[in-house]
Amino acid sequence: MYGSREGQMRVIEAIIATAILAIAMMAAMNVTRSPNPYLSKTRNELVRYCYDFLLRLAESESFDKIVFFNGSLRYGWEGLMRVTLNSLLPAGSLYNMTVYNVTYTGDSVQQEILNGDIITNSASPANFASAKEVAAADVTYTTRRFWILRIHLEITRG
């Protein structure tokens, strides 16, 4: 009888050891598995996306077309900018844009916020604070009337 029990114990131990190894292997495989491509958009990629987005707007002279009308500031251009950003940025992403007018007086450079209204689709600043990934980019844009603008865009992934 004893010999039979010992044999059974060996079998049980082997089974337990095999199970432990199998669980460990599965856990390790799960840990080292490649991330989901969509979920792999990291903050850095978001930063690049942010720059590329602003560059595309600049290349198409969108800032001239949105901010100015007949050489003067367009009344309510902030709303037009919101509409543009809402249509171009991925659904669900939050953005906050600030446009600065950079002036040069010969010995100093001043930056004044040009937009009188907030350019964002976020209901509350707290949404940005609670977002896991927030990226920002700053670009310069020289308008046809030689206003030098600094465009600051913050964006979160939806």
Add this chain to the structure above:
Amino acid sequence: MRTRRVKTPMGASSGQIIIAATLLIVVIIFAVSTMVYMTATQHLSFEYDPSRELILNIDSDFRRALVRILSEVTITYNRTSEINDSRAAANRMLSQWIASTQTIYSTTGLRIGVSLDRALLQRTMILYGHSYPERWSYNLTKLYWYRPQSISSVEASITIDSAVGGVIGWKSTHLMLLNLTIDVPSIARVYAGSQSSPTNVTFNFSLSEEEGRPVSDMTTGATTILYFDPTAQPGVYPWKRAHIDYMTYNGGGDYTVIFTPQFYEPTDSITISNYWRFYYRFICVSVKDSRDIMVEGCSYSEVTYTISERAIEPYYSNDTRKQKETYLVEITPDGKTCWFGTQMEGVDLPPIPPIPVKQIRVNATAMGASGTPTEVPSEVESWMDDYSVPLTGFTEWKRRFVNGSKLVFELGFPPGISSQEVLVSWLEDADARPPAYPVNITSRDIGAFTEIANGAYNASIYARPGFSVWVNYTLQVDTLRVAGVRYTLFGYDATGAGNVSKNWVPTKMPGGNWAVVIGPVRAIAFRKSNVIMNPANQTYIYDELNHTTLITIPSGLPYFLYEFKAVWQKPVTLTTDYMTLLGMRSGLPFGSLQDTVGNLIPINGSFATNKAEFHRDDWMTPSQKPKYGSWASIYGLHGGWAILASDAFINEMGSYQAPNSPKDTNAPPEVWAYTSALAYDRVMEYDSLGYPKTANTFTPSHAISIRAGCLLLEGGDCSNPTTDNKMWVGTLLGKSAAVWEPMMYYRMFSERFVPTISGVADLP
């Protein structure tokens, strides 16, 4: 017998070993897995450095800024015709961009530098017969305009160092341009349907950007075409903007344009036929591309022709005494070339396009038309649109050659030379400075007088007239050799000296202050007013006569030009004898004159020395009635002055001659020669409406026009002249060593002998 197997320690430990080994393996697996995971995801914990994106953005915006700068420069220069302000603005904009960008990216560790380089735009070439030198882009912006092929360009390099991003010495060079090429041979007339005369003009032009990229989005709204309308009346600007009927894009940056000229005078068929024969080829094109960069071009870049004199050489061939035959040539935007207000006839002349005046240069030959033209001093003057009087910004160069502009230069004909070639051109480089010809004419105010010195004589005019114990309506001219000659200007109601109770000085004379404008080629003293002064009563009259006087004083030349134009404002009756048109007073002893127009035999005489004497006066017997010719002079041994009347002057004199006017047939116009009491004043004066007086009423329909040249003479002896107490009448009386000059030069101031033009070079 049953035996019991005793559990040995050895057996128990072997099972534990398996478990322990298994756990060890598990630990190793987890450790390796964690290391792999950490390795795979370590980059996620890095702080991303966006240097690449920043540099791309800065470079992109730098390029954008350069385009804006070129746009600003071309638009401003197009508007102001002045490159310095445009260039200063460009440099300021570039500095602003650099400083602003540095500030914006100051926290990123970027270091931005900008340098201006030199880039070849175009090699030497010949296109449509036009020679083009090498064209370079440098000093930020460069504009080569007003040629069939014209270019606007901007060039600069940007360097960026990013210590954080590890990018050092990144450099990008940008050259942006807009190239306009007018296909000159393609300029052609279009015949609509079966019409025998043309109705439209067509031509091709091409546009390209940097690297030869064609511009494919040009619109008619951004294209301006100017054409020359020869039917424009004087005072109306002859260059008009064309209404473009069609503009077709042919691909490759090539466009075809058709426009219909709209003439000011559509019924002027002769002039319009001239347009279709000659003028349709002269066009200017300016375009503004979608980047707001402008460029201007013209279908031609110079005007060449020959001017031939006919006033002296045909009569005094190769006469070495001829040293004063120098004309003031005036060219207006319609291309009309004039001397002393009279157009030089001959052939149709190309108009001068509306280019900035600083671009214009005049070259002319000095020793005959077969020589090589060299640059001569010229000035572009600013006049009222009707060219009645100059404007205060007389030689202001920050403007275009538009209505009211006159291009003026001196053209001399030495002995034996009767033709000179003239080349009027305009420079292509917008950085061309206005020519800095020396101004040798000076002007200064001395009390109420203004004195103008032109290098040959000093002229002094009572520029700010007022009432005083003395009366002055003269222009005094002085040289070292002969001083104190005063030209008496227009006046009326001048009582004859024979009327012993009165003076022969006019009772009424034009008033108003004179203004003087000066350029390198000439000075002009002028007055345009409705003020008439009556010094005797010390009153002003404002409702009788509108008058304009111009006295043109060329630089360094021994003559001045007198022009007086006036129109009666209402019917005005002259109550006393004389109207004095132009005269001379001096203390010089001799006088000579042409007795009748065209009479080559002069009359010479001397003035009285100690008493009043009437040498020529209309109260003499009818057989002695003095007449008038084209010139009169007073002089001494060492110099003198002459009046050389134009045909207009002679005609004006004739308008007071019966039966041409209802004037007194007993008082024809005359050249009056007189020595005043105590012989202080010796007078020769072109007068009309002489004694005995008859009331003469003039209406606004009578316009007065007097033009004469007033020439400084060398002087000479008047041997055996008429004696003091005789009339200077009849034919040759005595001989004079001084009359050859007025006889040689008087035709020069006659409209009938104005130089002619020939040999206009055709467009390629």
